[in-house]
Amino acid sequence: MAFLFAFLLAAAFGQTLPQLPLPPGKVVLVPQPHHDDHTTDYGMGGLIARFVDEGYDVYYVRASNDEKDGVALPAENDNINHRESVAAAKVLGMKEVISLNWRNDYTASIPLNELRAQLIFLIRKLRPDIVVGHNPWEHYQKNPDHRNVGRAMAEAYWMAGLANVHPEHFKLDVQPHQAAYLIGKARLDWGLGHTPNGAFSFNEAQQRRKEIAYQTHRNVYAHPASARALKATLAKQNLTVPEFANLDDQAIAVQMEEWFMNWQSRKIGKQAGAKYAEDYYFMDEFDHLPGLKDYLQRNIQKQ
Ligand SMILES: [Zn+2]
Numbered sequence: 001m002a003f004l005f006a007f008l009l010a011a012a013f014g015q016t017l018p019q020l021p022l023p024p025g026k027v028v029l030v031p032q033p034h035h036d037d038h039t040t041d042y043g044m045g046g047l048i049a050r051f052v053d054e055g056y057d058v059y060y061v062r063a064s065n066d067e068k069d070g071v072a073l074p075a076e077n078d079n080i081n082h083r084e085s086v087a088a089a090k091v092l093g094m095k096e097v098i099s100l101n102w103r104n105d106y107t108a109s110i111p112l113n114e115l116r117a118q119l120i121f122l123i124r125k126l127r128p129d130i131v132v133g134h135n136p137w138e139h140y141q142k143n144p145d146h147r148n149v150g151r152a153m154a155e156a157y158w159m160a161g162l163a164n165v166h167p168e169h170f171k172l173d174v175q176p177h178q179a180a181y182l183i184g185k186a187r188l189d190w191g192l193g194h195t196p197n198g199a200f201s202f203n204e205a206q207q208r209r210k211e212i213a214y215q216t217h218r219n220v221y222a223h224p225a226s227a228r229a230l231k232a233t234l235a236k237q238n239l240t241v242p243e244f245a246n247l248d249d250q251a252i253a254v255q256m257e258e259w260f261m262n263w264q265s266r267k268i269g270k271q272a273g274a275k276y277a278e279d280y281y282f283m284d285e286f287d288h289l290p291g292l293k294d295y296l297q298r299n300i301q302k303q
Pocket of ligand 1: 033034036037146
């Protein structure tokens with residue numbers, strides 16, 4: 001019920017994004033295409049850290065093998081990215097990283113029903129109350145893994161509760177399960193992204209874990225070369241950053257990534273009236289019943 005108040009409260013305080021309370025539950029499933037999607041600029045690191053701190057068990061699904069992500073050869077990238085994904089998940093406090101190992105960036109040709117079946121099985125096995133992933137309806141998404149895994153996730157979220165879908169699963173000691181809440185994230189630096197309908201705030205310590213988890217993915221972020229390039233650009237304009245004075249290029253690259261994460265969370269936080277926040281498209285337990293939702297919004301009474 002509390003979600004229905006959030007929009008009215010946000011409007012009253014002049015914020016552009018309502019701050020949402022955490023949905024109730026115990027288990028959160030985060031199905032993502034890649035090792036790093038929980039922490040990047042469009043990511044969910046702060047919300048995941050908050051879920052963990054408030055007692056939820058959070059599981060991360062890495063659907064692809066990430067073989068293209070990084071400068072090494074594919075097999076090596078797969079191993080490094082898996083290792084860094086486990087390390088980053090530990091920083092955030094997640095229970096486990098489950099790798100499905102579909103071939104990175106080639107998901108257009110994979111049997112999407114199989115990927116969906118895997119996600120349906122995981123939903124039935126782990127029984128999440130909340131599913132968090134890419135908003136499959138985001139605009140201008142050019143990454144095939146993001147599109148395909150996002151769509152498979154949304155389909156699985158709906159279909160896992162249907163007893164006639166993949167009944168073979170029930171031989172493996174699982175039951176149909178309907179998660180109540182779906183939280184979608186989009187990449188806003190690509191085209192229009194999506195239109196978020198709310199934000200989840202988090203505290204300073206959770207923000208800090210988000211920053212550390214992000215730069216833990218050293219195979220793809222925080223390269224010393226990016227620090228050298230930045231310093232060269234600054235030097236051309238006779239500019240220096242005092243904080244860089246006693247840092248080597250690796251430390252500067254890490255510092256830049258952490259500042260970026262911090263800036264991103266503060267930017268969304270400002271829109272939501274919090275110090276740190278992330279924006280999402282949130283679907284609650286009444287989304288499939290718009291008439292009832294409308295009735296509740298007009299007639300709601302707190303018990
Ligand atoms: Zn990704």
